[in-house]
Amino acid sequence: MPVKYTCKNCGSELYxxxxxxxxxxxxxxxxxxxxxxxxxxxxxxxELQVPSLAEIKITLKKRAISG
Incomplete structure (x- = not known):
């Protein structure tokens, strides 16, 4: 699962x-x-800030179901 840091203001991917x-x-x-x-x-x-726990998003990637 990738970890991605983005700017809160513009959404630019930082890392x-x-x-x-x-x-x-x-x-x-x-x-x-x-x-x-x-x-x-x-x-x-x-200005970049360290996010609070409420600001951290966790999303799951859907897997393709083979059948």
Whole structure:
């Protein structure tokens, strides 16, 4: 299941972790993503913040049923 960080203001994708072994560090934390971009979205300039638990969305990918 991919982990995706997006800007709350413009929806721009800031980081996407798709699979184990993608990079040496593993899944980055919201604080790391914020520091990578200097605290601002590179697309709209909105200040990046660490999300609260209520702001985190979990969606499941539907699987195709073979039959």
């Amino acid at each position: 996407k972790f798709e699979k184990v072994g993608q990079d040496f560090y593993g899944v980055r934390t919201p604080s790391e993503i914020k520091s990578i971009y200097g605290g601002k979205c590179p697309r709209c300039g909105h």
